[in-house]
Amino acid sequence: MADKVQVDPQQLRSAAEVTADLATKVRKVGSDLRTALAGIESDGGNRPWGNDKTGKKFADGDKGYKKARDNLLSGTDGMGETLEQFANGQRTAADFLGKTDSGSAQPFH
Structure with a gap:
């Protein structure tokens, strides 16, 4: 132990921004994938699986494409939501620790 x-609250805030940026990127991957798949899947007569x-069976099976x-x-x-929650937690912790550190230093001024 x-x-x-x-x-360092400032470094923790910086880390929170990196985490939030990653959350945004993960969400964009999901959004881009949804858009791409919608284009492929909307053409009922020309779906890749036939x-x-x-x-x-490939598309609708118990372990088929649609479920996957x-x-x-x-x-x-x-994953995007969890990363955003991590970023919020990092920001909250940085604020709390910064206030605690400032409060502890007050008697010495």
Whole structure:
């Protein structure tokens, strides 16, 4: 166990911005993927997996494409949301630690 913990609130705020930027990028990946897939999937007669029995099994099966797609997109959404929550937590911690440090230093001024 560590004997002490040191945190630089400004560096933590900077890290929060990096984390928030990553959240934005992950969300954009999900959005771009949705757009690309919508274009492919909207053409009912020309779907890559076809309309035959094998194509339907590929697309609609228990472990088929559509379920895998939905899981991937849901996971991407969740990842973006989690990263945004991390960024908010980092900002909150930086603010709290900055105020605590300033409050502790007041008697010495």
